Amino acid sequence: MTNITIALIALPMCMGFSIYLLPKLDRYLAIFTALCSLAYGLQVLLNDTDLSIQLLDNFGVQLLVDQQSGYFILTNALVTTAVVFYCWNRGKSAFFYAQAIILHGSVNATFVCQDFISIYVALEVLGIAVFLLISYPRSDRSIWIALRYLFVSNTAMLFYLIGVGLVYQAAHSFAFSGLRVSPPEAIALILMALLVKGGVFVSGLWLPLTHSESETPVSALLSGVVVKAGVFPLIRCALIVPEIDPVLRIFGISTAIFGVVYAVFQKDTKLTLAFSTISQLGFVLAAPVVAGFYALTHGLVKSALFLIAGSLPSRSFKQLQSQPINTSVWIPLLIASLSVSGFPLLAGFGAKMVTFKNLLSWQDIILNIAAIGTTIYFAKFIFIPHTQLPETPETEAKQRGLLPAMVILLGGLILANFFYYQSAYTIDNIVKSLVTIGSGWLAYFVLFKNWEVNLSRNWEKLEHIIGGMTIMLTVMFWFVFAVSIA
């Protein structure tokens, strides 16, 4: 198993470069790599693996594979497979596939690493791969968006390195457990950097623009898996060091509400989805113990939704309302939106219920409000008018490759029910979720359908995002300080 785990990290990197050398085989190699991770992830989940590996000696690389990482790896594998199928006939060059697979490998690496330096390396590789993927169309705008991403993430990672240095000074080791003996400023620096990387709360304000302006398959990858690479180390730390747990819960809740407020008032499909990613990350962080399953369902849904949004005729809701879309696009849109709203029979329901069960009492009410908010803005997607339209070459080009991708993502969503079906499906829970969805839709028709608010997006300027890091750092320091005293 140790060797297989190392292969899990090494294989995508080798494949990434092989794709460059054998450009003819690009798509096949990419699919093969993604399927290998899929097999690995399933194997971890079904066998209940709990494996801790220490490579080299005391200061070497530490890996840990358990249920949590199994879920995350599975998400990564399914999303990558779907994206490769989506791109199959879209004339992407070998360079695109190579970067996508290197990204896949670095995300896998973050999901198994257990020490700060390996995580740092994995996150930096990921940052560079994302930069290249976003700037793939080479338009001015895409280059600027990519540059902005790299800027924010690199600055955050520099703060992270300072934090890691402090941890080493205190614990003489880079393992996560060293956080227990480190000073609050070290914890604050590391947490802040990971929050930025994961796109959580105000430090995640770089995320909406990046995710909505990238190409369709790239946004699907970004929202589906890349943000989780930032969130995963946070969850690991919270499970190892109990003092961090309340801090993360508070940030999770605020993120959930923050994302919902912005998402409800957006008029653009991709922007709504990007803000929804922020809000859903809040749900993931709110209950670290079951974060893996929630991340799985969210990753599948969000990448499906981004791929669908790419095949809609327009990005603005107003235009979509006035002009019916094809039913064959609407049905997957319906399934995905229902799952994320927590409708029974889909895995989103199980994930929501399991998360709610692991909440603390003060979190419960706020997160329920956020859940209703989620159904409100997904009502915008569900109630887009639809008819059976004749196939034209134009719609065919937009929907090319969508079907196999949807089969994988939504099929995964239905099969994922299997993991938690016993604990989630009780009468109480089903009634509760239906009431949530009903009240959300009611609120949508009564209040939000015609309510227009323009929320300022001034905060998304580069200077503000980077300046926001210092504020987050200060807030985080006092949070951690207060918790460590109490």
Next chain:
Amino acid sequence: MFGFFGIILKKNLMMKIISMDVMSTGVIAYYVLIASRDGFFTPIIGNAGDNGTYADPVPQAVILTAIVIGFSVQALMLVGVMKLARDNPTLETDEIEKNNTP
């Protein structure tokens, strides 16, 4: 940490990138400082006598990775700036941002 202020305060994209480099140099220097807390001698047996005032090799080894990564990120950013400079010759971030946000 002057580099960080540079990132925020400088208007020119090029200057921002250089400020980031200053910041990363600062972080590297900090790691070297951590390494040399116990002594300055190269950690080779027989170098420091009996009192064991060796420099700690671990942070130095680790920061090597960060130097290389920082270097490559720098290179990538400069390529991006070169491309952007064709249409925005002044490279002022406000202008670029105005042209490229919806």
